[in-house]
Amino acid sequence: NGDFVEIAGESGTVEEINIFNTILKTGDNKTIIIPNASIISKNIVNYTTKPTRRVDLVYGCSYDDDIRKVKKLLEKIVKADDRVLEEPAPVVALMELGDSSINFVVRPWVKREDYWPLKFDLNEKVKLEFDKAGFSIPYPQRDVHVYNEKK
Template identity: 50%
Template sequence: MDILSNSVTWFADNQDLIIGYALNIIFAICTLVIGMMVARFVAGTLHKILGKRGFDSTIVDFVTRMVRYVIVAFVIIASLSKLGVETTSFVAIIGAAGLAVGLALQGSLSNFASGILIIALRPFKAGEYIEAAGTAGVVESVQIFSTTLTSPDNKFVVVPNSAILGGNIINYSRKPTRRIDLIIGVSYNADLAQTKAVLESVLNNTKGILPKPEPTIAVAELADSSVNLVVRPWVNGPDYWPIRFELMESIKNALDEAGIEIPYPQMDVHMDK
C-alpha cells in the first residue's frame, strides 16, 4: 500500500511534467512521421515537374534525391528539438563528426563534388554512349558518388565520378553524325586512279552513307609495304558500326575482283657476293 500510495502521490506531484514529456514525445513522433511524408511528397512532386519539363532523367533523380535528404535532415533535427535535445550542440557535434568523416573520406567527397559538376556541366546524359576513365558504355545513371554504365558486351560498370571528371570524356552520341576512318593499303604496282574508282563505287553502293559532307578518298602515306589510302565517309551515329563492318568486307571483295593487291608486310633483302 505504501508503494502504491507513494506512486500516486509522485504522479500527482509531477503530473504536469509527465504530461509535458508525453506531449513532447507525441509531437516529436508526429513531426517525424509528417516530415517523412512531406519529404516523400515534395521529392515526388519535384520529380514529376522536372520530368514534364524535359529535364534529363539523371538530373531529375539526383536533384530529387538531394532535396529529400535535406528535408529528412531538418525533420530529424526538429523532432529531437521537440524532445528537449539541445539542437545547437547537436548540430555542432554533427559538424565536428562531419569534418572528421570528411577528412577520412576525401575520395568520397571528391566523387560527390564531381557528381555535382557532372550534373551541372552535363558532358553526357542517360542513354548516351561515352568513353571515360578507361571504359566505354551507355550511361545508365549519374549517382551521388559514381556513374553507372552498360558496356557493349552488356557488363554493368560502376565508375567513380572523380575518375570521369579527371580525364577526357568522349561522347559518341552527342553529335548526330560520325565519320568512319578507314586506311586501305594497296600494292605499289596498283593503279591509284583505278583503286580510287573502286573505292568510290563501293561507297556509292553502300546504303546509309551521307552525301553531305562528301566522302574523302585520298592517298595518305607511302608506307614500307603499301600505298595507304584513307576512306572517310559520314554516317548517322547509330549506323556507324554496321556500315563500318559492311564497308570493310565490301572493299576487300571489290579490290579482289578488280585484281588490286592488298599486300602483306614485306622486306627486300640484298646480299653482297
C-alpha cells in the same frame, strides 16, 4: 537509354550516374563502374549528341597496283551505299606511302545509328571488290637472310 560515351579509357552506354560512381554497360554486356573522382579530371567523349558521325577507314594497296584505279574503286564502293550521306561529301584520298603498302583514307559520313553497320559492311565490300579487281592488300613482311659461316 543513356548516352554512349568514352570515359577514362572505357566505352559504354551510361546506365547510372550516382554520387560516387558512374555505371557503364559495354557493347559486350559488361558493367563498368567508374569512380566519379577519376572522371572529374578526364575528358568525356559523347558519341550520342550529334545525329551524324564520320567513319574513318584506311585501306592499303600494293605498290604494284594502279593507284588511280584503286581510288576510283573505293569512291564507287562508298557512293554505292545508300547509308553514306551526300553532305558532308565522303573523302577518299591517298594518305601515305607506307612501308608495305600505299594507304588510302576513306571517310564517309553516316547517321549515328549506321556507323558500325556501315563500317563492317565497307570492310567486307572492299575486300571482295579488291579481290575481284585483282588488287592486293599487302601485309607487313620480313625478309630473313641466312648466312652460312665457313669454318
